[in-house]
Amino acid sequence: MLNFLKKKPESFFSTEEKQTIVHAIQQAETNTNGEIRVYIENRCKHTDTVFRAEKIFRKLNMYNTENRNGVLVYMAVKDKKLAVYGDKGIYEKAGIEFWEESVQQMIQHFNKNNFSKGIAEVVLKIGNALKQHFPYNNGTDINELPDDIVFGK
Numbered sequence: 001m002l003n004f005l006k007k008k009p010e011s012f013f014s015t016e017e018k019q020t021i022v023h024a025i026q027q028a029e030t031n032t033n034g035e036i037r038v039y040i041e042n043r044c045k046h047t048d049t050v051f052r053a054e055k056i057f058r059k060l061n062m063y064n065t066e067n068r069n070g071v072l073v074y075m076a077v078k079d080k081k082l083a084v085y086g087d088k089g090i091y092e093k094a095g096i097e098f099w100e101e102s103v104q105q106m107i108q109h110f111n112k113n114n115f116s117k118g119i120a121e122v123v124l125k126i127g128n129a130l131k132q133h134f135p136y137n138n139g140t141d142i143n144e145l146p147d148d149i150v151f152g153k
Helices: 014-026 049-059 088-094 098-108 117-132
Strands: 035-041 071-078 081-087 149-153
Touching: 014 035, 014 117, 014 149, 035 117, 049 071, 049 081, 071 117, 081 088, 081 098, 081 117, 088 098, 088 117, 098 117
Parallel strands: 035 071, 035 149
Antiparallel strands: 071 081
């Protein structure tokens, strides 16, 4: 049995891997007023992973951003499921291909057991899309949501 299947979500990543992901979130948000969160849990009991990501998105109050430009990167470790869920403002501007490509990019890394690198790279990619459509305004923008990784059960 693979080692990662035995771990709790919060111990899935090493301290350095967690720092890599948080740093990617912070870096991605530097040039945008968009918000990115990462949510990791063991199991996704829903057959529709995007539905689960949307539920988490709402639970984390991510739809409350001023420009509706929050993005959630979701991963269920033991079930090997993932999704990227964007709020209305960014989802419409980036287009469906962007979201599908982002998931495929993570899958490529995950297939090589490069989980933290896959998440960090997709977070930076999302940050570039947010920057393009929602650039940072030094005079008015604030960090609306925490940059930490959220761990579920």
